[in-house]
Amino acid sequence: MIPQRAGSSVYRVDGKDKVTGAARYAIDIKVPGMLHGHVVRSTRAHAKIVSIDVEEALSRPGVAAVVTGNDLTGLFPRFGHIIADHPILALDRVRYYGEPVALVVARTPYEAADAADDVRVHYEDLPVVITPEEALADGAPLLHETSYDSGDRSFAEARSEVGARTNVAHMAVLEWGDVEAGLREAAVVVESTVQFPMHYAYAMEPYNAIASFDNGMLEVISTAQHPFQVRDDLARIFSLPLNSVRVRSPLIGGGYGSKSYTKVEPLAAVAAWATGRPVRVALDVEGSIHTTRADSATIHVRSGFDADGRILAREFDILFNTGAYADNGPLVLTKCVHRCFGPYRIPNLRVRGRAVYTNTVPSSSYRGFGAPQGSFAGETNLDRAADILGIDPAQLRRINLVRPGEKHIPKRRGMDADLVADLDIVTSKLGWRNKPTAGRGIGFACSASDAGAFPLSTATVRILADGSVLVLTGSTEMGQGSKTALAQIAATELGVPLEKVQVVQSDTATTPYERTTGASRTTTLTGLAVQRACCDALSKMEEIAADVSGCRIEEVKTAEGVVAGPDFEYRFDQLVAEWFGGRQGEIVGHGVVRRAGDLEELPPFWEIGMVGVEVAVDEETGLVNVEHLVTVGDVGYAINPSLVEGQDLGAATQGLGGALFEQLIYDGPQLVNPNVVDYRVPRMKDMPRRISSVIVERQDGVGPYGAKGGGEGSLNPIAAAVAAAVARATGVWPDRLPLTAETVWGLIRADRQLPSDTNEVDDA
Amino acid sequence: MSTVTIDTFVNGQRVTRQVAPRMTLAEFLRDDLGLTGTKVSCEMQVCGACTVLIDDMPVSACTYLAADADSRRITTVEGLAHSDELHPIQAAFVENFAIQCGFCTPGFVMMTAALLRENPAPTAEEVAEYMDGNICRCTGYKPILSAVLDAAERLRGTE
Ligand code: FES
Ligand code: FES
Numbered sequence: 049m050i051p052q053r054a055g056s057s058v059y060r061v062d063g064k065d066k067v068t069g070a071a072r073y074a075i076d077i078k079v080p081g082m083l084h085g086h087v088v089r090s091t092r093a094h095a096k097i098v099s100i101d102v103e104e105a106l107s108r109p110g111v112a113a114v115v116t117g118n119d120l121t122g123l124f125p126r127f128g129h130i131i132a133d134h135p136i137l138a139l140d141r142v143r144y145y146g147e148p149v150a151l152v153v154a155r156t157p158y159e160a161a162d163a164a165d166d167v168r169v170h171y172e173d174l175p176v177v178i179t180p181e182e183a184l185a186d187g188a189p190l191l192h193e194t195s196y197d198s199g200d201r202s203f204a205e206a207r208s209e210v211g212a213r214t215n216v217a218h219m220a221v222l223e224w225g226d227v228e229a230g231l232r233e234a235a236v237v238v239e240s241t242v243q244f245p246m247h248y249a250y251a252m253e254p255y256n257a258i259a260s261f262d263n264g265m266l267e268v269i270s271t272a273q274h275p276f277q278v279r280d281d282l283a284r285i286f287s288l289p290l291n292s293v294r295v296r297s298p299l300i301g302g303g304y305g306s307k308s309y310t311k312v313e314p315l316a317a318v319a320a321w322a323t324g325r326p327v328r329v330a331l332d333v334e335g336s337i338h339t340t341r342a343d344s345a346t347i348h349v350r351s352g353f354d355a356d357g358r359i360l361a362r363e364f365d366i367l368f369n370t371g372a373y374a375d376n377g378p379l380v381l382t383k384c385v386h387r388c389f390g391p392y393r394i395p396n397l398r399v400r401g402r403a404v405y406t407n408t409v410p411s412s413s414y415r416g417f418g419a420p421q422g423s424f425a426g427e428t429n430l431d432r433a434a435d436i437l438g439i440d441p442a443q444l445r446r447i448n449l450v451r452p453g454e455k456h457i458p459k460r461r462g463m464d465a466d467l468v469a470d471l472d473i474v475t476s477k478l479g480w481r482n483k484p485t486a487g488r489g490i491g492f493a494c495s496a497s498d499a500g501a502f503p504l505s506t507a508t509v510r511i512l513a514d515g516s517v518l519v520l521t522g523s524t525e526m527g528q529g530s531k532t533a534l535a536q537i538a539a540t541e542l543g544v545p546l547e548k549v550q551v552v553q554s555d556t557a558t559t560p561y562e563r564t565t566g567a568s569r570t571t572t573l574t575g576l577a578v579q580r581a582c583c584d585a586l587s588k589m590e591e592i593a594a595d596v597s598g599c600r601i602e603e604v605k606t607a608e609g610v611v612a613g614p615d616f617e618y619r620f621d622q623l624v625a626e627w628f629g630g631r632q633g634e635i636v637g638h639g640v641v642r643r644a645g646d647l648e649e650l651p652p653f654w655e656i657g658m659v660g661v662e663v664a665v666d667e668e669t670g671l672v673n674v675e676h677l678v679t680v681g682d683v684g685y686a687i688n689p690s691l692v693e694g695q696d697l698g699a700a701t702q703g704l705g706g707a708l709f710e711q712l713i714y715d716g717p718q719l720v721n722p723n724v725v726d727y728r729v730p731r732m733k734d735m736p737r738r739i740s741s742v743i744v745e746r747q748d749g750v751g752p753y754g755a756k757g758g759g760e761g762s763l764n765p766i767a768a769a770v771a772a773a774v775a776r777a778t779g780v781w782p783d784r785l786p787l788t789a790e791t792v793w794g795l796i797r798a799d800r801q802l803p804s805d806t807n808e809v810d811d812a
Numbered sequence: 813m814s815t816v817t818i819d820t821f822v823n824g825q826r827v828t829r830q831v832a833p834r835m836t837l838a839e840f841l842r843d844d845l846g847l848t849g850t851k852v853s854c855e856m857q858v859c860g861a862c863t864v865l866i867d868d869m870p871v872s873a874c875t876y877l878a879a880d881a882d883s884r885r886i887t888t889v890e891g892l893a894h895s896d897e898l899h900p901i902q903a904a905f906v907e908n909f910a911i912q913c914g915f916c917t918p919g920f921v922m923m924t925a926a927l928l929r930e931n932p933a934p935t936a937e938e939v940a941e942y943m944d945g946n947i948c949r950c951t952g953y954k955p956i957l958s959a960v961l962d963a964a965e966r967l968r969g970t971e
Contacts, residue, residue: 064906076842254853
């Protein structure tokens with residue numbers, strides 16, 4: 049392996065800027081003449097807006113405008129890429145506590161915030177539903193009386209006919225075989241129900257955007273993970289052609305899915321439209337929590353096994369609390385439906401998922417995308433089955449895991465990983481022996497996510513007159529290291545040193561189309577587009593060399609940045625100069641990835657989650673300490689192994705936060721902990737005592753050099769692994785998260801007082 | 813609106829300004845001086861993204877008033893290195909992959925500077941204890957811990 053090329057752990061190309069403070073995020077950018085918007089939020093969970101009194105606020109110093117839903121006449125007033133149900137500002141009705149009702153635009157953030165106190169909103173309360181059960185009850189108020197299809201066919205996967213108007217935002221079903229027959233035949237049927245709480249991603253840079261109109265062009269700089277998707281929403285709002293909306297995302301201060309799709313950009317844009325000035329809307333953490341959270345879920349599972357532990361049937365019923373607006377909820381639900389049952393051979397399956405509108409903060413994507421909820425249900429159910437069947441839980445998984453190439457979902461890609469081998473790594477690292485030790489427990493779990501999203505990426509590679517290289521891609525850099533990994537791919541393909549390559553990203557007007565930056569797709573799909581763009585640029589170089597030298601194209605070969613023929617050798621800069629004359633010009637290559645060839649079959653790859661933990665539980669206090677964390681990054685080929693390890697540990701740590709501490713709590717109509725004091729995320733002290741991060745490279749992915757995606761896998765099954773470890777340490781199966789000391793203490797006590805067997809077991 | 817005059821040294825340069833009494837040090841640094849390396853996240857003194865040094869002591873610039881910085885020395889992440897070369901702490905962060913999105917990084921770097929000034933040879937436990945007020949949502953901390961220990965070694969080596 050050549051240093052700096054694909055396969056080596058080069059330092060991050062953005063590292064120097066990030067340690068010196070030179071790195072620019074959206075929040076660091078100033079536009080001359082910029083005003084500041086402050087969001088006035090609803091103080092009701094569900095109410096009609098009778099009137100909004102803005103006069104007093106308008107008279108405050110520095111205030112340029114107060115924008116409300118009434119001012120949006122003439123615009124398409126909502127956004128939403130699947131279901132366009134999300135008003136930019138409440139339109140005559142609020143559906144959750146904290147919903148944006150008005151935007152005060154002023155000279156300074158202080159003036160805007162001060163005047164915001166003077167906006168008077170008069171409400172007429174409507175009945176409130178906070179839980180899906182309440183929202184589905186007879187006579188529950190309907191949150192949305194009409195349906196709003198966004199009309200985008202590429203999200204067809206996440207669209208369904210719900211039928212008569214109910215609070216079901218989306219329903220998804222996956223079914224094959226005959227579940228009832230499978231369960232009837234089963235020697236053992238294991239039934240369990242789990243509760244998964246609401247999470248907040250807490251990307252440290254809160255949502256922010258600057259918008260301005262310039263010569264009919266709407267320009268937006270924001271924290272968007274998917275600038276092209278935001279562009280499309282904005283174009284619809286203002287009836288602008290796509291070429292007249294430019295969305296740029298500079299470096300992003302954490303995303304984890306929570307910055308996918310449209311957030312504050314329409315607010316900034318309508319303020320700029322109303323005032324004719326550039327406007328920044330920068331939320332604080334509380335505002336960000338009131339913008340997006342992750343779905344909470346109740347999941348009921350029934351699994352039937354034969355006496356040898358082979359799965360005969362599985363049935364899942366998933367209920368998501370998706371909040372007031374759909375956002376990406378339908379897709380998250382659909383993913384949960386496809387991810388909950390695990391990469392096992394299941395002859396009969398039925399999964400029903402429903403995402404339900406409630407008067408709570410809208411939920412959308414968060415790292416793992418339905419997999420964490422689903423795995424927690426599916427994997428703990430499997431572990432309980434192992435107990436009942438008297439089969440080692442690792443063995444139970446080995447029996448049922450699909451083998452390489454085997455399909456676990458009909459008509460989907462076969463398994464592009466060796467799951468049994470991955471599992472064996474976890475159990476051997478953990479020193480797993482199926483023997484209880486008081487106060488200690490080991491747990492492990494697996495998952496496979498249909499990742500990569502829809503395969504659609506493009507990239508441009510420009511070889512400039514001095515031999516330096518520009519890689520243009522619409523994908524965003526939010527910490528995952530795409531700038532570095534894509535530069536490594538280009539350096540490898542072109543045979544140039546890494547420092548000759550610059551990667552320019554995420555500007556809808558100048559970088560080529562990228563559908564999304566999510567679903568762990570960048571290295572695989574954008575990487576392929578970059579690889580193809582390099583290939584295209586090189587073949588153009590060879591054509592030019594043939595032309596310049598008068599030889600046949602077959603005689604020209606390129607290696608290590610040199611184009612050589614029968615009697616010539618050109619460096620890139622020499623060849624560009626020769627072709628154009630003088631030291632000018634450039635050669636441009638373009639790479640396209642679409643659903644064709646190797647990528648015809650979906651998903652583009654399976655993202656494997658294979659993790660294990662050993663925990664120590666203090667019986668007196670219920671405190672859970674993670675003694676050992678094992679992650680397996682089954683990424684096919686690690687373009688940059690240190691970046692892969694970073695993704696695995698980062699994902700696992702977020703997963704541990706969710707398993708042990710994190711939970712947004714509603715008490716009545718409002719959140720009681722919309723801040724990071726009360727919503728506790730992991731600190732350095734919470735680090736597992738020991739961490740084993742294993743990277744597995746079998747070159748079995750469709751991406752460059754056999755790579756496939758990572759970055760979510762190690763989060764997905766971790767809650768299940770922790771729950772199993774706690775169960776083995778305490779003898780009690782947790783059915784909910786987070787496993788705080790208080791919860792675990794309660795579980796232990798309840799168990800000791802009620803020593804009867806609480807497993808719901810049907811022996812058929 | 814009333815203002816107060818502050819006379820400070822920021823990264824070694826004397827700066828005299830009129831500021832609003834309620835202006836935070838983070839706003840002063842970022843908006844008035846354009847030193848955007850200092851980041852703001854929680855605004856509640858729990859995440860440490862806004863950590864700067866005042867007279868060599870770490871403070872959360874999100875809740876510290878600019879007015880209180882009068883006649884004090886402020887060091888931000890931009891002022892840590894004295895040349896084009898990275899400061900050993902910064903180099904250690906890059907070389908230990910202690911950075912992902914980088915939004916927490918300036919705060920961790922400054923906190924590390926404060927720690928190593930007080931305690932040039934901290935143990936892993938001491939580092940974790942000292943860093944309890946700094947959140948990183950990306951890395952899982954282990955690379956940051958390695959960077960801090962590595963930086964300590966580098967700094968001891970230069971003495
Ligand atoms: S922003 Fe100051 S401590 Fe979080
Ligand atoms: S690197 Fe992103 S929060 Fe620390």
